[in-house]
Amino acid sequence: MNEITNIGRRLRARRDELRLTQAYVSEHAGISERTLGMLERGEKPNFNWSTIVAVARVLDIDPTEINDKRSRVSPIAGAGVLAVRNAVYDPEFLPGLPSETTGEPATIAELRADLDRAYGAYFAGQFGALAAELPPLLARCRATQTHLDRRDVAGVYSHVWQLAACLLTQTGRTDAALAATERAIATAQDDTDEWRQATMYGTYSWVLLHAGRHEDGERLAVKVADSIKPDITPGVDPRRLVAWGGLMLHAAVLAGGAGRTDDADEYFAYARAGAGLLEEDRHDYWVSFGPSHVGVQMTHVNTGQQRPEKAMRAHRQIRAADLMPVQRARHLLNVAEIHRLGRQREKAEAAASQAVKIGGQEWFRQQRFGATLVDRLERDNARASSALRGLRNLVGNGGAV
Known part of the structure; x- marks a missing residue:
């Protein structure tokens, strides 16, 4: 089935x-x-x-x-996505209870190095390794926060909560992801960088997208974007531009996902204007923004709305070097769908196979659009090629209701 x-x-x-x-x-x-x-x-x-x-x-x-949408991640040494969920819902965080935090504190430099490795695993599609790392990393952040000024730890700690939210979203636990993002937002309030704080709200709107709450997510993204809107002029702080631009792209995808393509196109127009001030895409606060990422999201929305010509025009604006591995892999699934809509079977299968090669099998198994794409390719073709059979083996035959 x-x-x-x-x-x-x-x-x-x-x-x-x-x-x-x-x-x-x-x-x-x-x-x-x-x-x-x-x-x-x-x-x-x-x-x-x-x-x-x-x-x-x-x-x-x-x-x-x-x-x-559920976890298809294999636990490592008994630690998996459930452990991340449990870390988010740890009773120790309930208000009004005395803290019994244990564990050795780390230095800020050590936490930042740990965070860089964890985000590296996420963007490489290594969800199992990330799931094993997040609970102890959260514990280290908490232990460190009890020994240092909260403001010193807030930047790193908020991103660890944010990363937990991203993994939980990828594995279908959107309720826990929203809770993790709330913790990221609350923690970021102690940080002096207001642009970082804004990106946490962007993550919340992204989780709402996956929960099917398009209007709520769009409204939040626009509200926060308006609060930090920069002057679109040379000399603007590029970090502020990235934080704002990321929110505008969230708003565009949310509007497009709700079928309001005119509103999505308007958001994209604003984002393109801001991206035009950047010579190349930037990755600040673990947010990616620039000409290529505007093209990625325009491709995504137009593919979803079955406008393959517009999607392909947007695709041609993208430099592959600007994208992290899973970003490029997810984009290639859209490219595969564009080719499928154009009845270019071999190109579609090649793009999907390349997505698996870049994102990895563990990442691909989590992509429900990937499973739907495989179904569509099989329906379009009476005989399955070896490439298509390989994709089917990865996604399986579906589960019972």
Whole structure:
């Protein structure tokens, strides 16, 4: 059973559980009854994710349950994503309780080196290694904070919480990811760098995207972006530009994911103006912004809205060297979908295979869009090539409802 069929069966099972008719669900989701029927039967491979989110909202179910977004990460030495979730929900953080923090403090330089390695693992798609590292790194940050001025540790500590949120989002635990991001935001308030603080709100809006809460995420991203909006003139602090630009890109993706492409295009226009002041893409506060990353997100939105010509034009603006490994790998999945829509099967399979090579098998197994892409490629072709069979082996045949 493939990914598209499984999505349809989960929708149908939830609707039956609530004893709702197709007519009721389609009316309140703003789609036709025919479209809902095709989705439930797995007969509509070229669906927009915003449609699934709309149906899930009527059915009062998290979109991550519909597409089976969960951890497929193999634990290392018994430590996995569940341990990261437990670290976020550690009872020691409950307000009003005396602190019983134990452990040896580290120096700020040591914490920064640990953080750099952890983010390196994240952007290399090494989620298992990251999951094993995060709980002890959080503990080291907390122990250090009790011995030093909170302001000295806040910058590093907030990014560790942020990184935990990113991993939890990738593995389908959006509730825990939101809690981790709240801790990142609260910790960043002790830091003197206001641009860093703004990026934490950007992470929160990104998690809301994965939770299917497009309007909430967009509103937050725009609100914070407006509060730090720089003058788009030469001489602007590039770190401020990156923090603001990252928020504008979040807003664009959120609007595009909700199907409001005109609003997304407007956000992209602002972002392009800011990116034009940078000679090349920058990576400040673990946020990437510049001409290439504007192109990446424009490609993403236009691919999702099945506008392959616009998506390909945006793709041509990108320099691969500006992207970190998993950024490039995820972008290549969009490129594969563009080629598939253009009936260029071999190019589509080559792009998807290259994405796996760059991002790694562990990363690819977490990409539900990758699984859907494989389903779509198989439906388009009567005979599977060796490349497509290899991709199928990685994503599996889907799970039971």
